[in-house]
Amino acid sequence: QVQLVESGGGLVQAGGSLRLSCAASGRTFSSYAMGWFRQAPGKEREFVAAISWSGGSTYYADSVKGRFTISRDNAKSTVYLQMNSLKPEDTAVYYCAADSSATFNSVIATMVAGLPIDSWGQGTQVTVSS
16 A cells, blocks of 8 residues: 655635645555545545546546646655635645546546545645635
8 A cells, every 4th residue: 555645734815825745655656546635624525636647637626627736746756736726615634545446537436436545645734714
């Protein structure tokens, strides 16, 4: 399994930006598709974005499309989430996840449906003030 550690969360004003990082260790990072999820207080964890093994394909939840960008650096075993034009409703704990499904369509289906995923990070808090 791969171990994941998120960083980069914090407090930001509405309209601002943050970049989250997720560093992986253990098994070969490039053998996993990666995703970001978030969980707001009192709500279920929800899918945010996914990226394929090489980084050539990405997929976003409608709520963040056009504002968030997922990327990865396989040489650094790190996945990023650039968050721009932040809104108070983006406030949540953000988690990165690693999935070894066979195809990117399978990865998307797994992540969007909330099905079991190979590895999770511990989360990083993002708070957006109005």
